[in-house]
Amino acid sequence: MTATTPAPSAPVAAPEPPVLAAVDVTKHFAVRSAVGARSVVRAVEGATLDLHRGRVVALVGESGSGKTTLARLLAGFYTPTSGEIALEGVPVRQRRGRVERSYHKDVQLIFQDPFGSLNPLHRVRHNLERPLKLHHGVRGKAELDRRVRELLERVALTPAEQYADKFPHELSGGQRQRVVIARALAVEPKVLLGDEPISMLDVSIRLEMLNLLDRLRTEDGLALLYITHDIASARYLCDDVVVMYAGEMVEGGPKEQVIADPQHPYTRLLVESSPDPGRGARDRDALFDADADGLGEPPSLIDPPPGCRFHPRCPFAMDVCRTQAPPRADLGDGRWARCWLHAADRTITQENE
């Protein structure tokens, strides 16, 4: 059962096979409570995702929805409990030694915290030279110098000479995150996974980072996964949006349709809750609906609700929602939603659970 993310509005790469594909990937973590009771956290359940060359997919959802776990699965830091991750059509199985290294050469992950992801004891130059040496066997000072300068220029840290010999603590947050991106680019990956890459940066420099990511995708044809809780920035950067809730993907499709006309009740809640000053002069009390008390919170992933995981908070919950997980319903134009509201009267693509 191959996943479909056709996205007909896409200018590029619709027929091309995905660079990186996750098919029905599930990740469970065994945990032990303070008293020693074992339980299982169902962090990601049946996730299916395609990343195409030159395209950006945004993965949005609240904290605890499994976004980061999925990114780490895709980056090869975790092994899926079930399901398959395929790089250019080849399933990834062995996670050791040379195979692992070659995987990391193609798939790079950028973390949220630019302060924690650079070695503070080494200069920027060292941080950038390591991947060049490890993955490309670049030797010789002149060649390394040239490559480091190129990388810094690609992320607009110019003049490069000035930045190459600085320590991470001498750089601002935005500059550090650029170094992190430059380091990821040093291995010449095909896929870049960004786990909230801008959320710790100051507002005024976030856009520069989004524009940089956009350039990497258009100029270098990288396949990008942009993980965020900020729907507005997802809309700015991405082509397609996938919404996660409590470890499951609930809706996906081209960004404008998903955001302007959400089909899953959770997506609608998320979009309506996001600040949008452009909404115009509306009554503040309408924007902050005082009846919002009863909306509850995301469920525990140790003991998720039966049926649709969103049903305890869903204003449209029906009997079937409480007992049976909704199938994925294709809504045309590359859109799909996992909700019984759409399963009833549309073509149903039954997914195995």
Place this chain on the structure above:
Amino acid sequence: MVTQFVPDTDRPDAGTTSARRADGDVLHVTGLTVEYVTDGDPVRACADVTFTLRRGEILGVAGESGSGKSTLITALTRLQRPPAVTTGGSIVFYPRDGGPAIDLVTATPKALRALRWTSLSIVLQSAMDALNPVMRLGAQFADALRTHDRTLTKDAAWARAAELLATVGISGDRARSYPHELSGGMRQRASIALALACGPELVVMDEPTTAVDVVMQRQILAQVLRLRRTLGFAVVFVTHDLSLLLELADRIAIMYAGRIVELGTARELYDDPRHPYTRGLRDSFPPLHAPLTRLTGIPGTPPDLRRPPSGCPFHPRCPQRFAGCDTDLPELVTKGGHSVACRLHEPTGRPDPVPDPASGPASGPASARTEGGAS
């Protein structure tokens, strides 16, 4: 209906005398300057901050990291610790009951203690830091309640704690829970209920919803707005998220490098931002529904306050700077309730008329993104 600034010539005198009774105002902050003492020159994190807070109003304070917004609120609440020192200005608080005005800068610890919680309270970003992890919620409420009302019995205080939790949508039996037994959103709501326990007139909120998700953020703020309607407290709401403030606040102060660079109603700041920094900040938030345009943010980085730029602190990043911006510090000038500290708007400031770029929501940078506009 918009409060005028208190001009410098008309400052309320410092000290506990009610130099000027401001009807309908809770707080007059005048020329507040806070410095961090270092080995070298002191670092001025808040410089000459002046604003008025009206009763029951939500004043948003927006700024990037290092803009001095956290320094401002620790100074407002006198929670600052060395090396931060308030070196100038006054924060005059006018009690609702008509008691004498109090300058929070010079107030004695005893006078401050009488004000805390009953008149002035704070909600911090991390509820886990604000709540005691080894005390049940109810005990923490009872602690605060009984300190300020010595006649309250323990049982009555616990009963009141349950009521207070109910006002923020947490069932009363949760009073017996420890903070770690609550979810992040519930903890933050509990700390808001705790801040409101003694009916304060002024609640300072320091990024209260930054650590929670957008859905929970909206629920929490809906509750704050509802409680404000019934209890009538004023809020100073500090955040870096201008897009949220534009929806939430009555008025917004924009801080940059320790100074208020613009202050006006939310609508004024959105429709007609006068300071180039405010405009840049507004245009740094991509729209959720409006047609997409290519946004550029604000080039450069915020200044290092250890080496502040000369003249206007924003001039190195300003797209509209002109001769003199690097030497002359613009003052905050109020016109029609909308204040701005920019030489573009000083009557004598600019050498030749600079065309004021058309303002309004559609005035973002013009070049449309290729895939944009699919509205």
